[in-house]
Amino acid sequence: MKPFEYIAPRSLEETTALLARAGTDATILAGGTDLLVEMRRPNKMRKRVVVDISRVSELGGMITSDRSVVIRPLMTHARLQHSELLRIAAPLLASASAAIGSPQIRNRGTIGGNIMNAATCADTVPPLIALGATVTLRSAAGTREMPLSSLFLRPYQTIAAPDELLTEIRFPGLTADARSAFIKLGRRNALSISRLSVAAILRIGRDSRIAEARIVPGAAFPTWQRVTAAEALLLGERPSARLFAAAGACVSKEMILQTGRRWSTEYKEPVIAVLVRRALEQCAAPALPEDGK
């Protein structure tokens, strides 16, 4: 690893002040599970300053306020995976957190890092977008809040300025009548990178018709987004295998519209449709396990 200057601020204010001074020279360290891998690569690490935010207590923890769930960026995947709060308010996010890497990675890796690293295979992002999450970026100059879906420019790139820090992830908790699912497909059963994933939320009304549907595939589109065309197919309909298959096919079609046909399309085209269908089936049959496998 190339030498650098290491600073561990203790407060948010100190952190933003540091970032303002250091500008593009600085990189932010939280859990380190992505950054340290990157820094080790020859000729990759060009940042002069590493700002370790892991001791900034304002950036840790999770609260509910005003029916919203507020997750601070230093929350580790392990904490989210075992969170009683999420089990009710956003079980799909708990599932996604549980599907990341390994116990060691989940003990260190943070949700903030997972978001800001912006890898297309980031497992917490599809559930968060499905949940309608917004994020808050803060710098010495002020704060701005935006939907998570508009944070990403392209793979590995967000719109955050070098001096901006992710301070908060906020989403409305799922209502009691909503059901959710997260499905991840990897090549092996642990330490696995998502080949494809799907986050889905369904709300079925008293009339047994679908009142709300959200579908967000992972590792499929250039950046994450709800597939509104597929969601629209579902609204007002009664859940059925055929309907869910049609929604899956629609997601698949949308994917190809956006990405074009690539080397991996022959595989992803049928499989994303299957995963979407299965996620929806899981939502419609909440008794099924939601462990992401």
Next chain:
Amino acid sequence: MTTQRTHIIGRGERRVDAFGKVTGKAKFAADYSLPHQLYGATLYAEHPHATITHIDTREAERLDGVFAVLTAKDIPGENAFGIVIKNQPVLACDIVRYYGDGVALVAAATREAAEAALALIRVEYAPLPVLTDPEEALLEGSVKIHGDSNIFVHHKVRKGDIENGFAEAEIVIEKKFKTQFIEHSALEPEAALAEPAEQGGIRITGSVQNLFSSRRSVAAALNLDLNKVQIVQATLGGSFGGKDEVMTALCCRAALLSLRTGRPVKMVNTREASMRESYKRHPYVLSYKWGAKNDGSITAMEITCIADGGAYASMSPFVTWRSVVQATGPYRCGNVKTDVYAVYTNNTYTGAMRGFGSPQVNFAIESMMDMLAEAVGKDPLELRLQNCFETGAETATGQTLDHHVSLSEVLTTAADAAQFSAHWKSFRGQTSGAKRRGIGLACSYRGVSLGAEGTDAAGTIVSVQTDGSVIVSSGITDMGQGAQTQMSQIAAEVLGIGMGRIQFLNTNTSRVPDSGPTVASRGTIMGGSAAKRGAEIVRSTMLKVGSHMTGEATGALDFRDEHLVRMSDGTHLATFAEVAAECFRRGLPMYGFGWFQSPKTSWDEERGQGEAYFTYVYGANIAEVEVDIETGKVDVLRFVAVHDVGRAINRSAVLGQFYGGVAMGLGYGLLESFDFEEGIPKQLNFDEYLIPTSLDVPPIRPVVIEHPDPAGPFGAKSIGEPANELAAPAIINAIANATGRRITELPATLERVLLGHALSRTGERGSQHKTSDESCKIRPAGL
């Protein structure tokens, strides 16, 4: 041979090296350091095939903290090593032939300085055409990697008359299979620490599997006598065949830097360097054509295998020789024509890996068996039982199997344990549900030890101390498989003492005789036989002394429970320690040097006939899988492994080999593939090269079958490699049972299972895969 009554043989004794390994005290090569040591690093080739036109090291030499920058011209002796064909350089001289060739070395005060210096070495290349396809390597007009032909091995087996065999056939099955490069993936990357020796020469502590062949190459490269090169084996963090030539290169390099600088030099490969440089398991292209009668009896086998040897010869001649001997599987067939070729390419060179030429052919053989079963309407077990070797059978190489051939027992035991036939029938032709179950069977016979491929002898030293404690050392190395424990257990059995009395020393080339390589699952049968002899020599001396001490005849005495006992009534007459002390007082040697040479083997290279191995082992694996036919994901749910090991010296260690072998075979079947793009490796660490995790390996039910073999110590044969060579075909056959579709290229990735072919970023490979996957032909004979 009947099973001898024993006390400690067969028990699951704790390993002799376990304590050090659970406490962190065990020292692996990278754990050693010496005062004033320097750090060595290797600069690798930037092209898979190129002429080196110029190397400028001046800037690197000027860097602060740099003590030496060396290139090929600094090698005082022979810059070429290789067990059969010496064509691999310690450092590439004028041509680089693969992406892991070393070009220059640096020794510096810190790792950072060494890395920085590497970046300052200027190497100019003139790129040459890159050859990566082994089938293309066969063509006249292809680029030549060494000399004027890329074919450097052609092994044959000729038996009967292949034309007649096919003329007799009522069914002909023809299929092409492909296997992949596999990285050994020992958890410990290669490491060596070299220091100048007091009387000249060099001493190296390293993660070396085959110390004596590495020593030969270091001595040759440095122009030193063998007795001036001492290689000490550090505790070895796994090898699986993988720490041979790559360690030879590392030892040579560390030694060069150390002698040049006069300082200790430590070299530790990063995982990336290890994967880039180290040799792999050979990928094979296998063309199988079998003729059979409608009743399932096999009339002809015509087999051609092309092994990608990569840039250097390495162990290819031996690896492919095992393939040619075992290419028909354990099945009777009167007419056989087998050709196995090894060719040079600019891929990473390939060499020894657990299995050693058998996993590739077993995949093809066992797939063919299931296809034949399908074609003649039999269940796979029934067809195997109908065709498999029994005692007295003649192999394809004309060898009569005169030991107890237990294959049918092994097969039926496995089938019963897994309820194979019932499951196989019930899983066939499933038409509903996305998750389909399947069960698959594979079996094999395997020649024990090196066979006719080389000199096969080993030595073990048993030295009883004056207090009755014992030191054992051997030329056979322990890589984690437990060789030290088996040898200790054998010595303890002979001496009638507990394992607690034995201390095993890691192998040191200056203190034990050259015992050949620890490969070919020969550790127990060779090192163990030598340990038995060594212990018997000491025992005989001690019994004589015991006789003098007690007045009893030596024949009436025995050592048991750490005592000299009268056999007739079991009375303890003296302690083992007392007899040892008495031996010392009388000035008698308590040092037993045991040497064991394997029984004779023979080989006629032209016809491929002979007594290839002095004995064989038999095994069967059954896999039960669940295939997600909508995503291609395969999970192995249950596994049964049955092996006739002759005799289990240490039961838990034998089971450990079963389990580990299955897991490695599962990786071979489903996950692992070391891929190249134009000769440049695509995976260099465990994030991309995927080996099975604890969530991928299923529960494994082991059954040990023991038919002691007169050739082995206490009847023991071998298990390390047999355990590893069957899981992949069992899994592939299970997938076929579940889906009705046959995978002909390993591994069975998501894409292959779902689509029938692989996808590749380059786009070209995908289309090639498509055509070859459709190459299956099953047709009536004569069409």
Next chain:
Amino acid sequence: MTKIPITTTVNGTVHTLEIAPHQTLLELLREGLGLTGTKCGCEIGECGACTVLLDGEPVNSCLVLAPQIDGRNVSTVEGLMRANATDPLQDAFMDHDAVHCGFCTPGMLMSARALLAEDAHPDEASIRTAISGNLCRCTGYVQIIEAIKHVKP
């Protein structure tokens, strides 16, 4: 670059150190403190050979920057023995032949230690999950799982 002063507890011993900031915890343990029991297998958090406990939780020490352990508690394989006696977990590994080449063993033990601290009688599924970040090429995990199941309390 300036060195960073840290105070950390490793296996119960308090260390006050001046460290280079670009050092990983793994490097600090092996090279700075001579605790070579913790192994280096991949340096990217995939193999788990470098697993140690940080405040009781298993982490890959290759992915922790040494300055990050300031004020925190680190346990390594060297700390498992107490008063010259092996820990029951170590005994179980020896008795179930869960140790082959031994390179994954230190990390494996630390993952198992953390699991057992939470659940003295884990079922097979939790054991498999707990060691899913520790690659082993020798054992197929079977005997490791057996060992963890049979640790005597």
